[in-house]
Amino acid sequence: METNNYSDDVIGRARVQDTPELEAYYKELEALGAGALWTVANDIEPWEPRANSVPMLWKYEDLRSLVLKSSELVTPEQAGRRVVYLINDKRKDVSAAVGWLYTGIQVTRPGESTSAHRHRASALRFIMEGSKGYTVVDGNKIMLEVNDFVITPNSAWHEHGVEEDGQTCIWQDGLDIPLVNALEANDYAVYDGKQPLVAPINHLPLSYSCAGLIPADKSWDKPYSPLFKYSWSKVYPALLDAQVVNHPDAFDGILMQYSNPLTGGHVMQTMGAAMQLLPAGFKGKAHKHTGSFVYQCAKGSGYTIINGQRFDWKERDIFCVPSWAWHEHHNASDTEDACLFNFNDLPVIEGLGLFQGRVYEENNGHQIIKNTP
Numbered sequence: 001m002e003t004n005n006y007s008d009d010v011i012g013r014a015r016v017q018d019t020p021e022l023e024a025y026y027k028e029l030e031a032l033g034a035g036a037l038w039t040v041a042n043d044i045e046p047w048e049p050r051a052n053s054v055p056m057l058w059k060y061e062d063l064r065s066l067v068l069k070s071s072e073l074v075t076p077e078q079a080g081r082r083v084v085y086l087i088n089d090k091r092k093d094v095s096a097a098v099g100w101l102y103t104g105i106q107v108t109r110p111g112e113s114t115s116a117h118r119h120r121a122s123a124l125r126f127i128m129e130g131s132k133g134y135t136v137v138d139g140n141k142i143m144l145e146v147n148d149f150v151i152t153p154n155s156a157w158h159e160h161g162v163e164e165d166g167q168t169c170i171w172q173d174g175l176d177i178p179l180v181n182a183l184e185a186n187d188y189a190v191y192d193g194k195q196p197l198v199a200p201i202n203h204l205p206l207s208y209s210c211a212g213l214i215p216a217d218k219s220w221d222k223p224y225s226p227l228f229k230y231s232w233s234k235v236y237p238a239l240l241d242a243q244v245v246n247h248p249d250a251f252d253g254i255l256m257q258y259s260n261p262l263t264g265g266h267v268m269q270t271m272g273a274a275m276q277l278l279p280a281g282f283k284g285k286a287h288k289h290t291g292s293f294v295y296q297c298a299k300g301s302g303y304t305i306i307n308g309q310r311f312d313w314k315e316r317d318i319f320c321v322p323s324w325a326w327h328e329h330h331n332a333s334d335t336e337d338a339c340l341f342n343f344n345d346l347p348v349i350e351g352l353g354l355f356q357g358r359v360y361e362e363n364n365g366h367q368i369i370k371n372t373p
Helices: 020-031 060-073 177-182 203-208 232-245 346-351
Strands: 056-058 083-086 102-108 117-119 123-137 140-144 149-152 158-175 188-190 254-257 272-278 287-289 293-299 301-306 309-314 318-321 327-331 338-344 357-359
Touching: 056 060, 056 309, 060 083, 060 102, 060 158, 102 123, 117 158, 123 293, 123 338, 140 203, 232 254, 232 272, 272 327, 287 327, 293 301, 293 309, 301 318
Parallel strands: none
Antiparallel strands: 056 318, 083 102, 102 158, 117 188, 123 140, 123 149, 123 158, 254 272, 272 338, 287 357, 293 318, 293 338, 301 309, 301 327
């Protein structure tokens, strides 16, 4: 939607014309494992951030039957993790949904569980369907309900399952696998035997989610949130309360970040998450910023315009917004609110001082729709 005023002919940009002498020189450098910077400078140092990913939307109604079918074809033990993963058309080489983020949809039947395992990649879950699902993280068993957000920090032993008397659970997985692999730092291990429980069920969520209070007789020295589960039963009322005393942001409505209750910062070192409420009739204005985002509609319906493309979503649909892409969110209803969950790489972007943003100033802040996929 935006054009810049820059040209590769201006001072400071590489504009060397090839000659037979230069081509011979380049070959000499290549033979020694070297190269001339000016031959690649304009590509590796763009005028502004450049995303390798493209916007995409994954319709849950199209995927759900295939996700369930996987539970008829392979067991959790055979698959390791029985997941249908979502692939960006431009990130297939690294199995990413957008940027350096991975996401997938996992299904677990009543009575099923996975072996405990751990990996350097951080993980999170957003619960989509079912009842009496659970996760065990470093010996802490936590029960899961629809629209709960759950973290699995890197290197933590964890396993998942559904109680015998529960209903088949489906949840979205989010991991930073592509990032950790790019840094050549990933690994994977399986727990030898059964992971023992170290505390009562839901010990950590019940200890650290009480109205700003934290245990006075305990210390937490880990670099991630001790509040492993963020319950929808508390998150949605918090959004409604915030709406009472705050004007909706012009771009994101009522946006609330999931945070570490001890620091107020992101829940994990490499991935952050948030929930936003779009009031009835909300028409967000467009902006763009660095950082890759994966969204899931938790409530209601609407559409998001990304770089001039309109993507219509409803509950359980998943879509991505690449870094530095113009985007604006719209609630399709004039009577009901809509809620969008997202996870992102903002902890990395912000921690490295790479965050920047820009507001769309044309057309009263709204993009002109070019096409709808």
